[in-house]
Amino acid sequence: MSPPKKTPFRRPQTRTPAPAKEISAERPVRREAEDGGEAPARARRGSNKPPAPRPEGGRRGGRQGQAPRHRGGVADVAKPERLHKVLAEAGIGSRREMEEWIIAGRVNVNGETAQVGQLVQQGDRVKINGKLVTLHFSSRPPRVLMYHKPEGEIVSRDDPDGRPSVFEALPRIRGGRWITVGRLDFNTSGLLIFTTSGELANKLMHPSFGLIREYAVRVMGELSDDAKKKLIAGVELEDGSAAFSSLEDGGGEGSNRWYRVTISEGRNREVRRMFEAVNCMVSRLIRVRYGPFALPPRLKRGKCLELDEEAVKRFMRDLEKPAGSATESKPERAKRRG
Helix, strand or coil: CCCCCCECCECCCCCCCCCCCCCCCCCCCECCCEECCCCECCCCCCCCCCCCCCCCCCCCCCCCCCCCCCCCCCCCCCCCEEHHHHHHHCCCCCHHHHHHHHHCCCEEECCEECCCCCEECCCCCEEECCEEECCCCCCCCCCEEEEEECCCCECCCCCCCCCCEHHHHCCCCCCCCCEEECCCCCCCEEEEEEECCHHHHHHHHCHHHCCCEEEEEEEECCCCHHHHHHHHHCEEECCEEECCCEEEEEECCCCEEEEEEEECCCCCCHHHHHHHHCCCCEEEEEEEEECCEECCCCCCCCCEEEECHHHHHHHHHHHCCCCCCCCCCCCCCEEEEC
16 A cells, blocks of 8 residues: 655654544544544543544445434424425525525425425425425534545536545435535545535535635646736636635645645635636645634545534534634534544
8 A cells, every 4th residue: 555645734644543532622623433534532531521422434335334323312302493494404405595485386385385484393294396305303403524535536426427426435314414515626635524404504605604715735836926926816717706815835846836725715626727827737636624624634535524513513603603703613522434
């Protein structure tokens, strides 16, 4: 097996497996299985915190693990919720879009045309355009995991060319599905965020939140000062202008140079096209951060890491704060999968 590739932005991985360790507060910590991430934090002696859940998750090319069992022996009894909210949580669209569909008469509940503001609960049969949809009711926060996408995987469930999909590496969930937050193209590696909540995924991708995406970029040759100024000031692409929020030199050897860039949007192949606009070809592209989520240093390619419930709750509270006042989410524990 060839040794892992090194970049100026990731520490070299050792061959000796290390025991689970606590992660610094600057990076999301993991629970236990390796969904794409790190080892679970060990409870300190005398701590009142419950033990971390057991390892779980899928492995590529074989049978995937079952969804994690949540703590507590009594099942949650979900309260009735507004129809447009439940549809948004299912990942069908935003709340506003769902309200528009209801007004247009496209939604049916238990054989009758739905009304705006209508409440639904477990057992109700909801159809959109005559097709039955699966809804989920739970008082628990949505699940969120980080995945270290390798090059050569497509971010889609259906590919006519039969290429490997990122979804093959994710743990199975009963009565739900993983929704990706944004995409990475086939030849780009790095951090991908998944959640079970369509509404949360829409928020994380919406331009109004302005979540920063950070990339490590390797290019052939060195950028001139003029090219750097253009990339910060803005370059014209076929779908409009685009500019980096920051651009830093990351070193490199020979003809290969590394740069670290940040941008607050995610158009198709945008980073690559921006460098091409200044006559510079990208030879490697790695996303290392998405908003408050940083790619954990020991999260191996093809593995994923799920945040625990408390970390998700804190993050969602911060997300509801006015723009500019939310602090970076610092999950305390997560679990590795895979």
